[in-house]
Amino acid sequence: MRRPGRRPRAAHPDRRVSVAAVDLDVAALHPAVDDPALNSMNFLNEVAQQYPDAVSFAAGRPYEEFFSVDAVHRHLETFRRHLADDLGQSPDQIRRTLLQYGRTKGIVHHLIARHLVVDERLTVDPESIVVTVGCQEAMFLVLRALRAGPRDVLLAVTPTYVGLTGAARLVDLPVWPVTDGPAGIDLTDLRDQLRRARAEGLRPRACYLMPDFANPSGVSMDLDRRRRLLDLAAEEELLLIEDNPYGLFPAGDADRLPTLKALDTRRRVIYLGSFAKTVLPGARVGYVVADQRVAGSDGGVGPLADQLAKIKSMVTVNTSPIAQAVIGGALLAHDCSLVAANRRERAAYARNLRHLVDGLARRFPAGGPVRWNVPAGGFFVVVTVPFGVDDALLHRSAREHGVLWTPMAHFYADGAPVPALRLSVSAVTPAQIDLGLDRLAALLTAELAARAAPA
Numbered sequence: 001m002r003r004p005g006r007r008p009r010a011a012h013p014d015r016r017v018s019v020a021a022v023d024l025d026v027a028a029l030h031p032a033v034d035d036p037a038l039n040s041m042n043f044l045n046e047v048a049q050q051y052p053d054a055v056s057f058a059a060g061r062p063y064e065e066f067f068s069v070d071a072v073h074r075h076l077e078t079f080r081r082h083l084a085d086d087l088g089q090s091p092d093q094i095r096r097t098l099l100q101y102g103r104t105k106g107i108v109h110h111l112i113a114r115h116l117v118v119d120e121r122l123t124v125d126p127e128s129i130v131v132t133v134g135c136q137e138a139m140f141l142v143l144r145a146l147r148a149g150p151r152d153v154l155l156a157v158t159p160t161y162v163g164l165t166g167a168a169r170l171v172d173l174p175v176w177p178v179t180d181g182p183a184g185i186d187l188t189d190l191r192d193q194l195r196r197a198r199a200e201g202l203r204p205r206a207c208y209l210m211p212d213f214a215n216p217s218g219v220s221m222d223l224d225r226r227r228r229l230l231d232l233a234a235e236e237e238l239l240l241i242e243d244n245p246y247g248l249f250p251a252g253d254a255d256r257l258p259t260l261k262a263l264d265t266r267r268r269v270i271y272l273g274s275f276a277k278t279v280l281p282g283a284r285v286g287y288v289v290a291d292q293r294v295a296g297s298d299g300g301v302g303p304l305a306d307q308l309a310k311i312k313s314m315v316t317v318n319t320s321p322i323a324q325a326v327i328g329g330a331l332l333a334h335d336c337s338l339v340a341a342n343r344r345e346r347a348a349y350a351r352n353l354r355h356l357v358d359g360l361a362r363r364f365p366a367g368g369p370v371r372w373n374v375p376a377g378g379f380f381v382v383v384t385v386p387f388g389v390d391d392a393l394l395h396r397s398a399r400e401h402g403v404l405w406t407p408m409a410h411f412y413a414d415g416a417p418v419p420a421l422r423l424s425v426s427a428v429t430p431a432q433i434d435l436g437l438d439r440l441a442a443l444l445t446a447e448l449a450a451r452a453a454p455a
Contacts, residue, residue: 032169037166044058047398047404054402054403058405061424063349074329075333078329099322107325108131108324112273115331115336127306132286132319135273135274137319140170140171145304153174153175153197153204153205154174155176155178156176211226212247212257213375216382217382222257233268240268240269245276250350250376275330284320291304355425359437360381364444387451389417389419391407403436403443
């Protein structure tokens with residue numbers, strides 16, 4: 001049926017159905033396609049495109065000024081030489097490695113394992129690593145493997161990265177929220193949620209969290225809480241899914257804390273990694289370390305990574321070998337240390353974080369209605385206000401004040417307005433931060449005044 005008031009276009013000679021006709025109803029598709037969690041990223045991208053002149057604190061993209069097309073070619077050549085000189089591959093083998101369908105688990109797994117030793121003091125068998133199409137695929141593979149039946153649920157620290165929520169929706173895995181706080185996951189609430197779920201006949205499969213500079217909250221866990229979380233996970237026979245895209249970017253001089261995976265002696269942690277923030281987002285390369293031992297139907301025992309690779313073979317077949325080669329070359333160029341490779345980026349993010357926090361303090365009085373947290377690193381700051389923040393306010397902010405940010409409501413399951421917004425410091429300069437904060441202050445001042453005015 002045609003939409004009222006719309007004149008139909010002339011049909012193509014070979015086309016029997018009007019372009020305005022409806023062939024499918026969204027209700028006939030998987031429920032996830034109409035879920036707000038799947039609309040979130042597209043919505044934010046569309047708002048940014050509608051207002052290209054707005055200062056954007058919305059995107060968690062890495063700093064672009066250090067990107068270099070020439071570096072891509074250098075890294076590719078470095079990896080080619082590695083195949084020839086270190087791995088002894090012939091020209092035919094090199095051509096096949098780089099240009100043909102490749103190994104499902106990946107071709108840079110051995111270099112990722114070296115990186116984890118160098119930067120994280122974490123020793124893993126390279127065969128427990130699956131190289132994925134970004135970290136997003138790694139999340140999907142893990143959740144797809146863990147969701148075995150309708151009783152299964154996933155626990156996640158709330159507020160939660162929307163990509164995790166969306167992936168869980170796609171595999172029909174309900175997400176149960178666990179309380180977060182200034183020091184990270186609330187261990188008492190985690191235990192309570194586990195017992196509640198089991199009392200209802202459900203099976204909690206894992207708990208997802210970012211221990212370092214979490215997206216969106218910016219919160220980090222201290223060492224004691226990390227150890228107590230691992231003890232709890234062992235006691236409760238619970239897997240932990242550790243996502244670590246921001247761990248290399250502390251803002252201060254203190255030593256980085258060990259990852260949960262580096263502290264894990266009982267194989268409780270599935271570790272998700274990404275090269276989007278540390279090397280090149282356009283390569284779309286991530287990975288998962290899944291060394292949990294799985295007994296196969298044939299009686300054999302192998303790492304969970306083997307099972308994830310089976311799923312991957314039916315989803316993306318393999319991760320682009322050329323993209324992997326660029327990442328591999330970047331690792332080789334810095335002796336597999338991404339800490340060394342990201343010194344400029346770490347300094348830029350730390351500078352921006354300090355500049356943003358100081359700028360908020362200059363524009364909003366201490367003890368006033370506008371408050372914010374001060375993360376120890378990473379990309380994100382959360383600003384709390386005394387009114388609900390929704391997508392309509394974001395549109396008004398972009399249209400009338402020329403500044404973009406992310407409503408914190410996007411990181412909660414029910415989508416209801418939350419009195420907070422997220423600011424990202426990663427893709428802006430200090431001058432843009434100043435301009436954006438001036439505009440944000442104008443927006444919030446106007447909103448506070450409007451809400452204080454008598455009806």
